Amino acid sequence: MKCKLCKREKTEKELCLFHKQAYEKIVEVYVQWVDALNINWEDYLSEIEKNSLTGKWAKEVIEFIKE
Numbered sequence: 444m445k446c447k448l449c450k451r452e453k454t455e456k457e458l459c460l461f462h463k464q465a466y467e468k469i470v471e472v473y474v475q476w477v478d479a480l481n482i483n484w485e486d487y488l489s490e491i492e493k494n495s496l497t498g499k500w501a502k503e504v505i506e507f508i509k510e
């Protein structure tokens with residue numbers, strides 16, 4: 444089976460290792476943001492999507508999560 448976002452083989456989740464790692468990083472940072480900013484998940488995703496520092500892998504994952 445392939446990753447939902449690219450042609451690589453997927454892991455036990457629906458994503459490949461790279462996209463899975465990006466996803467886990469997004470969740471990890473969200474936990475910190477919730478503590479500091481009391482932001483909700485959708486707003487958080489919009490914010491990091493707009494952020495030019497957000498990497499390509501993470502942006503693809505955001506598109507996937509939002510669907």
Ligand SMILES: [Zn+2]
Nearest residue numbers: 446449459462
């Ligand atoms: Zn992938």
